[in-house]
Amino acid sequence: MSPIDVVEPQSSNKSEPLTSQQVVDLTRQHNYGTWRFQKGWNPMHIVDAEGCYIVDGSGKRYLDFSSQLMCSNLGHKNQAVVEAIARQAQQLSYAMPGYATTARAELSQILLEVLPRGINKFFFTTSGTEANEAAFKIARMYTGKSKIIARYRSYHGSTAGSIAATGDPRRWAMEPGGKGPGILFAPEVHCYKCPIKHTYPGCGIACADYIEHMIRNESDVAAVLVEPIVGTNGVIVPPEEYMPKLRRICDEYGVLLIADEVMTGWGRTGEWFAMNHWGVVPDILVTAKGITSAYVPLGLCATSEKIAEFFQDHYFAHGHTYEAHPLTLAPAVATIREMQRLGLVERARELAPYVEGKLRELKAKHASVGDVRGKGLFWAVDLVKDQTTKEPFNTYSDKVSGKPLLVDQIAAKILADGVTIQAWVSHFVIAPPLIVTKEQIDHGISVLDKHLGLADAAVGQ
Template identity: 45%
Template sequence: MSHERTLNDVERLDKEHVFGTWSYQSTVRPRQITDSDGVRFTDAAGNEFIDFSGQLMCSNLGHSADGVADAIAEQATEGAYFAPGFTTEARAKLGAKLADVTPGDLSKTFFSTSGTEAVEAAIKIAKFYTGKDKVVSRYRSYHGATYGSISVTGDPRRLAAEPGIPGAIKAPDPYAYGSTLDPMQSLDYIEEMLMLEGDTVAAVLVEPIVGSNGILVPPAEYLPRLKDIAHEHGALLICDEVMSGFGRTGEWFGCDVFDVTPDIMTMAKGLTGAYQPLGATIVTDEIADYFEDNMLTHGHTYAGHPVACAAGLAAVETYEQEGLVKNASEMGDYLGERIDDLAAAHPSVGDTRGVGLFRGIELTRDADERVPFGEREDKLSKGSNVVDEVADAAFAEGTYVANMINTLIVAPPLTITEAEIDEATDALDSALDVSDAAMD
């Protein structure tokens, strides 16, 4: 957050020697966190905050998942690292568990260390399997920061890395608020793209529910039809579930909301509840069979890292044992009601979207015209806009909420209670006075 304050010794040391991400370094002001518990965390000055965005939409288990922490310690003692040619009980069982909780015939996983690496693996697997070179993705998307994944990202932060990898093609999004196309018309556009590209597209890559570019929920028929369109043109469907996976939507995965099984799925974030860096790329039986006699020319030193896999297995078991996917659905309904209350009370709330505990509050400076406070280019500029100021005001009230471009992103841990939702939305209620006052 951007509050003016004096940095302590740790914060000054960090600012001097550690790069801040996606930032002009002159503007970076790190805040030292010293403790956390449940859905709350505490800074070095003793200020406590409700984590209403799960940090970067990844702390699905909150900050007290003792079973995961114990599994990490146990595996680190048994053996912190072995080369990928060896296995451990945790890695084998996690692979089997993912085959169980993912939809359809998704069955075999490549483990990496992050969401961006999971997407890199998905791109390469799709190209190897189809023998084609192009990937169609969408403009309002984020798939990671490494060269392949930033190339298929539509988010304007990709621009500094361009031209990127060959064959990355962008399509419009199902976004009624900010597009000239009706959400379903954007499918017609993608279908025409695939026709005009000929038989050269390996895959269509989408977030089932767009995350950091606005929590964009497509119509119910969108994803099933997109899969049909891709297959009709000889392309695979890749679903990026890095943010929407592991109960976030009130279902195990975002694609479950639409009853769709992709050909390839990527995961990270909630896979370990952010207790360890772990990414995963899971494929269908048919794609897995292809690599029995065709080399998978891909790998990492830390592929299937034992400690990370132990965290992943313990995390998935925690989701199951504590009924957290069901709780996300139930608390998600309550959260949706409270956000509706905010929209009714504040004219600067132009749109609300989301499912489960994955919600977006989009702001407007003009209730009639829905003119945004924040623009895409703000991701590349110095300074702050009104949406940043709203997030800062909520932070001052003890609630951390992430914001991207023009949208507040509400994605708390799946363990959250109604009382904690009330406390955090009350802080947002106060903070939204800032954007109400800034309207035209």
């Protein structure tokens, strides 16, 4: 056979389309369900999504009350983003990272409009965890130091470095080796249930002082890594003084501040990025999810000018095949322009008091609701056995041991009523697309209200 001979494929009868149940069965049989025991996994078959709704294989619509994984900020099937993906696929579907592309230049240009001032050098990835890996490498190369201080009740990704820097029990399965060298953990900043038993504001922000103590007593701390508002682990909002104080501490000791804004970026909290709430600019900002509204996988590790300048004369020892993949960059440009056109950052800010009011009514009504907290369109509803002791119904140990969780039972009932909501150990995350209406907010909260009786009945048991 010559090199130019073409072999025609054998003809075959067109197979019948899969039924919805076949899709579910094949998925269960041949795919891993993430962060769970595989036994009992029964994924819902999703066939369509538009606006604030997703549609299952039977045609039933569900209000997406957590933007799937707190990532579909723009809502589903935005035509400007869909068309940007199609145009880029037709024009240039791939270029290796060593080439310049129009999509890369356009995204770099528009990022300068929305990122904190002074954050202006970019490394593109295909996920938030890869962006964090890049941040760790950059911090260590820049400082010549190795240790990174993260916090408990944090999540930074699933790859080797980022899972090692994750404070929550998703790290446990990888230990002892998975913790990795050079990762230290500090207490989270959680005024509702302070892990070091202090009371705000009289504490003087002791959780930040604790990090300073760690830096003083470690030989080579390269960076402090924080989620500005803790995401999956409870939408934990720090007090106003925390971030400015942490910034001063990092500056005093020559330590970089890394802000993991994978979940809190892109208007979710009522600012383009959550760090803006406190007027604090990190040295490295990591983000993903909402940068394309999750239409395509894209992450970003963005650094300050001083770090960029360092690598003019120092070897940048990082890269991968899909860095700056043009098919991921073009929809990011479209997403940002749509967010600007629709005023979605401002919308999240304006809707925040409305959501907060509704959730505080929920807390007043239900004995099982210990706390509600959040910013913008990013909120948590925390369930407790006792509002005084703040004891949760379930703990991380229950989750990793396979014990049924009360929040999962409630979420299943909410799903049956046509609303999807993210449940995690002992709380719900409420983070609808930023295009959500007040009527949709009312509906989602009313369905949650309806099924919290299951938790109320278990109070005190």
